[in-house]
Amino acid sequence: xxxxxxxxxxxxxxxxxxxxxxxxxxxxxxxxxxxxxxxxxxxxxxxxxxxxxxxxxxxxxxxxxxxxxxxxxxxxxxxxxxxxxxxxxxxxxxxxxxxxxxxxxxxxxxxxxxxxxxxxxxxxxxxxxxxxxxxxxxxxxxxxxxxxxxxxxxxxxxxxxxxxxxxxxxxxxxxxxxxxxxxxxxxxxxxxxxxxxxxxxxxxxxxxxxxxxxxxxxxxxxxxxxxxxxxxxxxxxxxxxxxxxxxxxxxxxxxxxxxxxxxxxxxxxxxxxxxxxxxxxxxxxxxxxxxxxxxxxxxxxxxxxxxxxxxxxxxxxxxxxxxxxxxxxxxxxxxxxxxxxxxxxxxxxxxxxxxxxxxxxxxxxxxxxxxxxxxxxxxxxxxxxxxxxxxxxxxxxxxxxxxxxxxxxxxxxxxxxxxxxxxxxxxxxxxxxxxxxxxxxxxxxxxxxxxxxxxxxxxxxxxxxxxxxxxxxxxxxxxxxxxxxxxxxxxxxxxxxxxxxxxxxxxxxxxxxxxxxxxxxxxxxxxxxxxxxxxxxxxxx
Numbered sequence: 001x002x003x004x005x006x007x008x009x010x011x012x013x014x015x016x017x018x019x020x021x022x023x024x025x026x027x028x029x030x031x032x033x034x035x036x037x038x039x040x041x042x043x044x045x046x047x048x049x050x051x052x053x054x055x056x057x058x059x060x061x062x063x064x065x066x067x068x069x070x071x072x073x074x075x076x077x078x079x080x081x082x083x084x085x086x087x088x089x090x091x092x093x094x095x096x097x098x099x100x101x102x103x104x105x106x107x108x109x110x111x112x113x114x115x116x117x118x119x120x121x122x123x124x125x126x127x128x129x130x131x132x133x134x135x136x137x138x139x140x141x142x143x144x145x146x147x148x149x150x151x152x153x154x155x156x157x158x159x160x161x162x163x164x165x166x167x168x169x170x171x172x173x174x175x176x177x178x179x180x181x182x183x184x185x186x187x188x189x190x191x192x193x194x195x196x197x198x199x200x201x202x203x204x205x206x207x208x209x210x211x212x213x214x215x216x217x218x219x220x221x222x223x224x225x226x227x228x229x230x231x232x233x234x235x236x237x238x239x240x241x242x243x244x245x246x247x248x249x250x251x252x253x254x255x256x257x258x259x260x261x262x263x264x265x266x267x268x269x270x271x272x273x274x275x276x277x278x279x280x281x282x283x284x285x286x287x288x289x290x291x292x293x294x295x296x297x298x299x300x301x302x303x304x305x306x307x308x309x310x311x312x313x314x315x316x317x318x319x320x321x322x323x324x325x326x327x328x329x330x331x332x333x334x335x336x337x338x339x340x341x342x343x344x345x346x347x348x349x350x351x352x353x354x355x356x357x358x359x360x361x362x363x364x365x366x367x368x369x370x371x372x373x374x375x376x377x378x379x380x381x382x383x384x385x386x387x388x389x390x391x392x393x394x395x396x397x398x399x400x401x402x403x404x405x406x407x408x409x410x411x412x413x414x415x416x417x418x419x420x421x422x423x424x425x426x427x428x429x430x431x432x433x434x435x436x437x438x439x440x441x442x443x444x445x446x447x448x449x450x451x452x453x454x455x456x457x458x459x460x461x462x463x464x465x466x467x468x469x470x471x472x473x474x475x476x477x478x479x480x481x482x483x484x485x486x487x488x489x490x491x492x493x494x495x496x497x498x499x500x501x502x503x504x505x506x507x508x509x510x511x512x513x514x515x516x517x518x519x520x521x522x523x524x525x526x527x528x529x530x531x532x533x534x535x536x537x538x539x540x541x
Contacts, residue, residue: 013296017263024259032252040239045114047237048121051141052110054175056125058152059087060108060134063127065159082148085136092131095124105133108174147202150221150231153179157229177234184226197222207233214238270298274305286313333363387428387512394419394455394462397429401436402453405444412447414440417454425462425536431509432464438502439466439530446470452525461515462536467522467529478519482507503530510534 059079066072072089080087101111105126114121120139127134138145153171160167168179184197193203197220205218216233223229270293277290286309292302340360344353395418402416436453443451447468455464473481482503503517510517515534522529 013267013298016296017267020263021260024256024263028252028255028259031255032248035251036240036244036248039244043244044237045112048112048114049104049110050176051234052112052123052138053108053125054171055149055152056110056123056134056136057108057174058149058156058171060125060127061156062152063089063134064130079148079152082144082151083136084142084144085138087134087136089127089132090135092126092133095133143204146204146217146219147221150202150219150229153231154221154223154229157223175231177232178230180230181223181227182230184222184228187220187228187230189220193220197228205232214241266294267298270294270302274298274302277302277305277309281309281312286316333367336360336363387431389426389428391424392427392429392432393421394423394425394457394464395421397432397436397464398453398455400433401440404437405440405451405453408444410444411449412444413450415450415452417452417456419454419456423455423457425457425534427462427513427534431513435506435509435532436464436466438506439464439532442466442502442530443468443470443528447527450525452522457536460536461533463531463533465529465531467525468527469522469525470527472521472527473519481519482517506530506532 062075062079063072066075076087076089097105097111101124104111105124108126108128111124112121113124120137123136123138125134126132156171157164157167164181168181172179184194187205189197189203189205193205196203200222203220205220207216207218214235215238216235218230218232218234221229221231270291273290277288280288288309289306290302292299292306337360340356340363343356344360347353347356398416398418402414405414436455440451440453443466447470450469452467453465454467455462457463507517510532513532513534515532518531518533520529520531521527
């Protein structure tokens with residue numbers, strides 16, 4: 001019987017799946033966090049560039065309209081005061097630019113180099129048709145900077161009298177939000193905002209929204225009469241917009257589902273293999289075996305299934321062999337009994353009658369012994385017997401069997417190698433005694449002058465050993481002798497007695513002890529050596 005590893009909590013399916021789910025969720029959470037951070041970093045960069053591109057395009061247009069360098073510098077100084085941020089011009093070749101940044105500048109878009117650890121951004125915009133860059137370092141974006149954008153836009157429109165609508169269409173290409181001129185009455189402004197508009201102030205209108213679009217602002221600046229310039233709505237940057245949240249959530253659920261499927265699929269595959277094996281066994285194929293992989297409950301189930309089918313197959317084969325062998329073994333004593341009965345009926349001689357009666361008694365006793373052997377073998381073969389396991393002193397078993405063997409009165413010397421009294425092993429005393437007794441009886445039939453009985457512990461296993469100085473067993477026949485009713489065609493023949501069940505019984509006892517039988521040549525006596533080894537402490541089923 002294969003030794004089975006005791007069930008351990010660390011190999012349970014529940015723990016593996018639960019720990020796997022925790023790990024999958026943790027990994028997906030980390031992945032989602034990194035993904036959101038990466039996406040938001042890119043979104044924030046795009047948002048900065050979109051917001052800066054329109055405003056800096058207006059400033060570069062204002063610089064370009066100045067007639068000379070002095071006028072340019074004065075205009076930049078005024079713009080710096082309006083923005084509360086210093087503006088300057090730098091040469092294009094003095095700044096190391098990437099390919100992407102050069103393309104941005106050639107398209108009249110702003111380049112923003114944000115420094116998150118210092119919380120400011122360097123903004124660059126190209127002066128059209130010149131090798132100059134407009135440069136500003138912006139560390140904050142407040143109400144004054146937002147209002148300045150409207151001032152720059154109005155300043156630009158002044159240069160296009162009667163063409164404001166056409167100019168607005170051109171400027172819309174540089175802004176990510178809408179720019180229109182509307183009647184003041186079309187706007188939903190409160191009284192304070194209306195008074196400020198009439199005083200020619202730029203008004204910011206904040207729209208707080210809980211919808212997917214998020215909050216936004218509008219820049220309202222008076223133009224002339226009842227018309228106002230409306231910039232926006234300009235969406236405020238939302239670090240977790242609904243679309244991003246929904247996309248990351250769906251992706252996370254997909255990854256978790258994929259992780260769960262990865263955890264469950266091996267289990268499902270193993271169960272499917274067991275299911276296929278059950279169908280094959282139900283169809284009558286008892287040679288079916290399912291793969292055993294891992295050390296979890298399903299692997300344990302597969303191992304038990306294989307043991308079961310192996311046992312069923314062995315039972316069926318043993319039943320066939322037993323039926324054939326029993327019918328053969330029973331014919332001889334039955335025939336002798338019938339012959340003896342006929343002789344009793346045909347003879348009137350008293351001595352002959354008593355002689356025939358004694359022979360009939362011997363045959364009946366032989367039948368009883370055979371039936372006992374068959375019942376013992378069948379009991380051990382049919383399933384796990386009820387074992388009364390206890391701690392046994394091995395020297396006591398050796399001493400007892402040696403004494404019983406000597407009592408047979410044969411001219412065979414029985415040697416014994418007694419282990420120390422402290423050498424113990426767990427076993428069923430009755431069955432262990434039966435093993436040593438059967439082996440010793442078998443050795444007595446084939447020994448020439450002596451046998452040896454020994455026991456002990458070696459390599460972590462308990463053992464009992466019986467050797468003889470007989471002819472031994474050929475190596476090709478050493479496995480066959482443990483089959484029921486096996487007889488060899490050499491010196492160990494039918495003439496030596498027995499039914500061929502003793503070694504089969506010994507082999508089954510070794511199996512149920514969790515050990516195994518082995519036969520080889522005795523290195524000292526020269527005959528056969530039988531050794532049964534089993535665990536000192538049997539494995540738990």
